Every structure is written in C-alpha cells, then in structure tokens.
Amino acid sequence: MIEHSQANKWRELEVMITVKAYPNPSRKYVEASCTAGITRDGQWIRLYPVKFRTLDSEQQFSKYTWVRVRVCKASDPRPESFTVDMDSIQVIRRVGTAQAWAERKAILYPLRDLSMCSLQSAREAGGRSLGFIRPKEIIRLEIRPTSPHWTPAELACLRQQSFFDADSSPAELEKIPYDFFYHFRCEDPHCNSHRMKVVDWEICQSYRSWFQRYGDDWQEKLREKYERQMRDERDTHFFVGTMLKHPQSWIIVGLFYPPKVSAEQMSLL
Secondary structure, three states, X not given: OOOOOOOOOOEEEEEEEEEEEOOEEEXXXXXXXXXXEEEOOXXXXXXXXXXXXXXXXXXXXXXXXXXXXXXXXXXXXXXXXXXXXXXXXXXXXXXXXXXXXXXXXXXXXXXOOOOHHHHHHHHHHHOOOEEEEOOOEEEEXXXXXXXXXXXXHHHHHXXXXXXXXOOOOOOXXXXXXXXXXXXXXXXXXXXXXXEEEEOXXXXXXXXXXXXXXXXXXXXXXXXXXXXXXXXXXXXXXXEEEEOOXXXXXXXXXXEEXXXXXXXXXXXXX
C-alpha cells in the first residue's frame, strides 16, 4: 500500500491508468470521473478528481496509458484514494495489445485477487477498496432503465460555470438513461453469486454510440459485446471498487478483456 507517512505532502508518481468511470455531476468540480490505476511499484491508486473532458488535448489519456502525476492523500478514508493535481498530468506512453495483450497481462495478472468474496473479507479486515478479479462465470448482463434526466441538484452542478470558462467548457454531460449490472459467480467455492453495477466509461460510450447508430436494436449490439463475447470469447476480468458513501458496496469500475488464448496459440506467442 502507498506510504502515507507524509499524508499531506504532494509527491510525483507514475501510474498506469486502468479505470475511467463515466463522469458524475459534482458540486465542487462541475463534473468529475473516478480514475484508478497501478503505480510503478504495483500498488493500486484512486485519483480524484479528474475533469477529463476539460483536460488539454495533450493531457487526455486512454486506459492502459502510463501518466506522470502529482498527488497527495485525499481526505477520503479509503487507503488507495489520492487527490490529483490536474495541471501536473503528463502522458508518457500507452501499453498496447500486441501478442494477446501480453504487456498488459504482465502488469496486471500478478495483482489478481483470489475472488470477489475474498476481496469483501479484505475490506472488512483492512479497508481494502480496489481490486482485480476474474469471474468464474458471467451469468448475464442486466440492463435496467433509469431516469433520462439529471435531478435538479445534479443539473445545478453541471451548470455552475465561471465567467472565465463558459466559452471553453464541453457540451453538457449526457445522462445515461440505463444502469448496467453483471450477475456472476467468483472463484470462491462457497460463492452464491454477485450482482454488481458497472460504471465503466466504455460501456456508457458504447450505449451512446450504438443508440445513435442502431436505434431500437442497440441492446442487441450491447449484449453481443458485453455479455456473449465477454463470456465466450474474452478472458474477462473486472476492476472493482467500493463506493465512498457506501463503503460496504462494491461496483465494477472497469473491464479487462484480452482474447482467450488456447494452449497451442500460447506456444506460438
């Protein structure tokens, strides 16, 4: 775990970004995304706030990109949570997908947790709030309609612009009118299954893109990728994290899905 002996001191770290959640309205920041990743010494870290849509173009990063940032321990009690100096963000390089995602696997697989059930126990024992698991079985993807509109309070957050940034602000954040959940079983032999919400930016962006492209057929396209392919064609893993206001509740904050590789294919890599 990252050393907290100088909890209020800024320090510079290199982090490979693995998680970008869809932005949420913020009373303090207008909107912000929960972002997380892995430090050079293999430690989980949560970076907040990241106002990704307002970053300069040279600072904007995709997942699996190494970035250099200044951070200090956040007031958020979760041990992995750090405040990030957005002006300090420097993109170093993106980790690619060559040889069935070999470089990404080399970084991530040593950090894989035994099961979701074991992670829940680790949170109870020591406050653990980020993890990386491989589900034993993806049962189904649940798509649940929700309000298509922001609440008045959320809308007020999104519209709190200063005189100086009104002309440069991005378009108002779109409300995603569906929630997505995975039902799955983990590797714990006593697991009775889990149902966890997915907040990954990628699945939300897929909804936005495919709704525009396919109209009423968008759900079929979404299920093809995020249910059938994730179950049958991909070695799917979940990045998971707890919620600040509900520390006992875990959500899926990101997806990792290299192609499944047979033993024969492995011998050729």
